Amino acid sequence: MDWAIFSFLAADALQNGTIYALLALSLVLVFAVTRVILVPLGEFLVYAPLTYVWFLPPEVSGLNLRGQIPGTAWLAAAMLAGWAFLERKSLRRAGLLALGSLGVLGLAWWGAQGVPLWLGWFLAVLVVLPIGPASYRLFFEPAKNASVLTYLIIAVGLHFAFMGLGLVFFGPEQFRLPAVWSGQTQVGLVPINNQAFLVYGFAFLSALGLYLFFSRSIYGKALRACAVNRYGARLSGISPSQAGYVSFSIATLIACVSGMLLAPLISPAYFQGFLLGLKGFVAGILGGLVSYPLAALGALLVGAMESWAAFQASAYKDAIVFALLLPILFWRSLRSQELGEEE
Numbered sequence: 001m002d003w004a005i006f007s008f009l010a011a012d013a014l015q016n017g018t019i020y021a022l023l024a025l026s027l028v029l030v031f032a033v034t035r036v037i038l039v040p041l042g043e044f045l046v047y048a049p050l051t052y053v054w055f056l057p058p059e060v061s062g063l064n065l066r067g068q069i070p071g072t073a074w075l076a077a078a079m080l081a082g083w084a085f086l087e088r089k090s091l092r093r094a095g096l097l098a099l100g101s102l103g104v105l106g107l108a109w110w111g112a113q114g115v116p117l118w119l120g121w122f123l124a125v126l127v128v129l130p131i132g133p134a135s136y137r138l139f140f141e142p143a144k145n146a147s148v149l150t151y152l153i154i155a156v157g158l159h160f161a162f163m164g165l166g167l168v169f170f171g172p173e174q175f176r177l178p179a180v181w182s183g184q185t186q187v188g189l190v191p192i193n194n195q196a197f198l199v200y201g202f203a204f205l206s207a208l209g210l211y212l213f214f215s216r217s218i219y220g221k222a223l224r225a226c227a228v229n230r231y232g233a234r235l236s237g238i239s240p241s242q243a244g245y246v247s248f249s250i251a252t253l254i255a256c257v258s259g260m261l262l263a264p265l266i267s268p269a270y271f272q273g274f275l276l277g278l279k280g281f282v283a284g285i286l287g288g289l290v291s292y293p294l295a296a297l298g299a300l301l302v303g304a305m306e307s308w309a310a311f312q313a314s315a316y317k318d319a320i321v322f323a324l325l326l327p328i329l330f331w332r333s334l335r336s337q338e339l340g341e342e343e
Contacts, residue, residue, distance in 0.1 A: 004189050009307045011190045015265070016279075017303025018203045022258045023280025024287065024295040025210065026251035031289045032227035033247040034240075035148050036140055039155040041255050042277025043162040046270060047072050048128045048256035049177055049263030050170045055111035055120030060178055066114060071169030073108030073127050077101040079134035086137065104130060117178060125256045132252025133245045141241055159274065166270030179264040199261045206254055207296070223247060279306070279321060286328055 023041055030038045053061050054070040084097035104127055111123040139154050181194040214220035225233040226243040234240060259268065266272065279302055286298025302321055309317035 005311070007189045009311055010304075011187070011192055012310075013300070013304040013307035015196050015199065015303070016306055017300035018199055019258060019262055019276065020280045020283045020302050021296045021299035022203055022206060022254055023277055024283035024299045025206065025292055026254045027280055027284040028287060028289055028292055028295050029210070029223075030247050030251045031284070033223050034136070034140065034151075034244045036136075036151045036244075037148070037155055037281070037289075038248070038251060039152070039159040039277065039281075040135070040162045040273075041251060041280070042273030042275070043159065043166060044128060044132060044252050044255040044273070045259035045262070045276060046268045046273040047131070047162075047166065048124050048259045049268045050166070050175065050270065051108075051127055052120060052124035052177060052260065052263070053170075053175045054108075055115060055123055056117070056178070057114060060117070061175070065112070067112050069105065069108045069112055070127070071165065072131070073104055075165060075169075076104045076127060076130045076134070079138060080104065080130055083134050083137045100130065121180070121260060125253070125260060128256050129249070129252055132248045132255075136244050136248040141244065159277075163270065163274060166273075170270050172269070172271075174267040174269040175263075176267050177263045180261070193265060195261065195264050199258070199265075202257060202261055207292075210250075210292070219246065275318065282321060282325055285325060 023045070026041055027038055030036055030041075051070045051072045053063070054065050054068060056063075056065075058064050058066065078101075080097050080101035084094045084101065087094045087097060107123050108127050111120050111127075115123065135158060139158060140151060143150055143154065179193070179195045181198055183194050184191040185194055185197070186192075212220075214224055222233070222238045223243050223246060225236065225238055226240050230240045233243070259273075262268075280299065283299035283302045284295050286301065287294030287296075289295075302324065305324060306317055306321050309320040313320070
């Protein structure tokens with residue numbers, strides 16, 4: 001392996017590792033606060049750019065979708081309507097949720113009529129964003145104080161449901177999306193897409209934002225309290241349910257924006273979210289699903305391993321990446337103690 005090949009593999013590892021780091025941070029955030037392993041996070045990542053296709057003009061997307069509301073908007077609206085029904089005892093909250101349901105359809109209709117590319121970009125994120133917290137309210141919060149295994153079963157079921165709906169909404173084909181920042185920049189021997197620099201910048205801003213949020217804001221400290229001890233946080237006047245909504249919203253927002261920035265580099269399809277999310281989960285496991293820095297380092301390790309495996313044994317690259325779980329889980333099983341869930 002000469003220096004040129006190493007440079008290309010390192011650039012590929014950094015790009016993939018950055019995406020896995022964003023997903024790993026989101027998974028750690030949700031798990032720390034709610035004990036939910038958010039398996040469908042990868043679906044949120046591809047839902048946003050696929051929704052964006054419906055807002056693109058025909059000359060850009062190559063499809064005549066003008067005036068058609070994407071299926072994700074109907075899904076988000078239906079989930080918000082179901083949330084409003086569950087909150088029917090509080091008329092004010094139910095009314096706001098019902099308005100939010102109509103608002104999602106309104107935003108999708110507006111985008112489908114033809115809007116500037118930058119506006120359609122933001123509309124796609126806003127349309128998909130409510131699916132995250134609504135999923136928590138409809139499927140996870142009713143199972144209060146359930147075990148991690150129960151939450152995992154629910155999350156896996158949601159993953160299969162969302163992936164199937166993605167096939168219904170968008171079909172099996174991949175879509176080419178326009179880049180926010182087109183062109184390439186030569187870094188040493190490697191030409192790097194300028195779009196990748198946006199991914200790196202968003203990863204840095206996300207990590208910095210999460211650090212400031214958890215260390216400086218009262219809401220972030222409330223989420224940290226729920227992550228340490230939910231019962232103690234409840235006794236202190238902090239609502240674990242509200243903390244769950246916030247954590248799911250932040251994780252979904254990170255996934256949606258990551259998907260929008262990554263889409264021009266990968267040509268998204270409905271089935272791609274699962275592998276991306278699973279590799280983010282591997283990175284989170286390397287950090288024990290408790291440490292943000294270790295999860296980020298684990299993501300870079302996953303990206304490096306995948307890049308090396310793609311060069312040495314491309315047919316087995318995914319198997320080699322997932323094999324990283326075995327020594328980590330074995331090591332953690334040796335260190336584990338019989339403690340209650342909160343400990």
